[in-house]
Each structure stands twice: as C-alpha cells, then as structure tokens.
Amino acid sequence: MTEPQVRSGWPLYEVFLRGKRGLNHVHVGSLHAADPQMALHHARDLYTRRNEGVSIWVVAARDITASSPDEKDPFFAPSGDKVYRHPTFYEIPDDVPHM
C-alpha cells in the first residue's frame, strides 16, 4: 500500500457556531485538526463546553479567500462618502406601520 503523506502539523480550521437563539453562525475561533470530521469534533469539545451552540460549521482556513489589508482603500474607501446609499432621505408616510 502507498503510505499517506505525513504532515508535520495539522492544518488550521476556522469555527463558526450558531447559538440557541441566534440566527447566524458566528466566527468564534480556530483550531487544528487532521480532517474536517476531526475538526467538527474538536470544535464541539473546545467551543461548546458551556452550551453555546446548536450548530457548528468548520472551514479549512486555507479555503477562505480574504480581502487584503493592502487593498483596504480601493475596497472600502469609495463607499465612505456615499451617504445617500443609506435609506434616510425620504419621509415615511404616517399610515405605513412597522417601520
């Protein structure tokens, strides 16, 4: 049989939890694991010890594509002066409820 490649260290996984009453999964931290299934187990053991979660996502950190700090200005600065994108420039009629 061919020997599987031996790693010097386990890859990093990012952990997302959904709490009982929360709506979205929230990033809570990261951990090391050999594969996604083990990462799920580790997430359960490390991040739900105090009953925080009812659902766990794990994602290999290497699979996350992140915006770079170097691109901060081209990415985000252009939206900084466009206040008109906030829906605050019109009157809400009196007879529209629940706004």
Place this chain on the structure above:
Amino acid sequence: MTDDEFAAYQSLSEETGDHRWAFGTGFTDPLEGIDASVPDSVDAAALAAYCLMLGDDALVYSHRLQQWMTRMPELEEETALANIALDLLGQARMLLARAGLAEGEGRQEDQLAFFRDEHEFRNVRLVEVLDADFAELAGRLLIFSAWRLALFSRLAESADPVLAAIAAKGVKELAYHRDYAAQWVIRLGDGTSLSHGKMQAALGTIWPLVEELFEADPVTAALPGVAADPAGLRGEVDAVLETVLAAATLDRPGAAPMARVAGKSGRDGVHTEAFGYLLAELQSVARAHPGATW
C-alpha cells in the same frame, strides 16, 4: 481575542434562565432534589452494590483518563479527553451517591470514593490498567464506551427510577465517547503501517480483559428488572467492534481472557497490581486532609 470577537462569543453564551450550572463549592449533593427512596420491589442492598460497581467503573476509568492530561499529542485532543473524563466523573458521583443512599448507612460519595480500600472496589479490571500508549487509550476507550453504552441504554428502562435517570443522561455522553474513540481507532488502524501495527498490538494487549465485561455476577442476578444481564450486552458490543475493526482494517484479537484469581475478578474486589498505585494517587489528598473543602 478582540472586543468584537468577544462580544460575538458572549452573545452565544448568553444567560438562558435555566440554572443548570454548578459554580463554586456550593454544589455538594449530585442527587439533590431527587426522590431517592428505593421502590418496594427492589432489593436495596443489592441496588447499592450494583450502583457501586457501575460507579467504580466510571471513577477509576475517569482517573486513568485524567492521568493523560498534559500528555496528549495535541491541545485539542487533551480538551476532548478531559471532557470525557469529566463526564465519567459525573456518572461516578451520581452512582456512588445513589449507592450510599440505597445502602442507608449514611455513607456519601466522598466516603465511598476516598475511604474504601482496594479489595472493596468493584470495578472491572479493564478500567484500572495504565495505557502504554495512545493506541491503547483509543482501543480501551472504544471497548469501554461501547460496552457501557449498551449497558446504560438497557438501564434507562430500569425499575429503579434514579438509576434509570442516571443511565438516560449517560447514554448521550457515552455515545459521544464511543464515536470519539472509534474515529481514532479507524484513523490509526487505517493509517500508516506503523500506526496500524501499534493499534493492532494495543488491541491484543487489551483483549484479555474484555471477557470480564460479560461475566455474570451475583449482584446483577439479584436485581431482575433493575440491572442488565452482562451476557446480554455481548451481541451489541460485538457488532459495534466488528464494524469499527473492519473500517480500521484491524483483526479481532484471539487472546485468551485474563485468568481469575481463585475464581475472583474485579467485581469481587480482586484487582491487578496497577490498581493499588492508582488508588493511592486518587485517595491521597482526601486521606491526608479528611473533610477538607476548597
């Protein structure tokens, strides 16, 4: 952790209003608030002895698992094993407390855990032996949790309501322990030729102590409808082990069962040499400072 991350984590662990958590030292009676009377149809002395057996299994094995702390290969695995040891310690506390109440001589969990001598412990010998390596840890945990899960799923229907409740709670814990151990046995067995060899050798070392798990004992026999027949667990445990060993490409060992001593084994208070050292460590603080609290 940044403030943002901390806030996110806080929102997950928000107070839910169900006060289940025991903080500090005010938490002294694991069965507090429970009707602890023994049903008329149940032999109270036998029930006490039975809870002692099952409590000792959990107490001693929990201690063995705790001895792995600071020695695990990864931080994540260490937390996982600490969680398992803590689950078993919780089971031990409830079972020993139940044993003390059913016995009716005023002994509480601490007296039973820390002030009995070696020959008074009723645990099976499987749980008292020191793991030589990580493969033995995985193999022993798989066998122990597969067996205890089979046992507790039957005890959840016990005629003693307290024992039934303790077992029902334990089933969920043990299902996770079994899953955790099975994953490691498969990972090692189906891994490299080195890990396969070590896992197979570990099973061979543990195997002589497996037979004892299914042997009949007079305490169980005296509790029809309350206790579960050990022999009746064999089918379920064998099926689980067969599935895991097949996935792990491991062979079922053929090692002969460890001999009984003058017809006696762990359930009769006859233990292996390693047990004396374990017990000395487990009991030393409580015996040096009787009645101490912290």
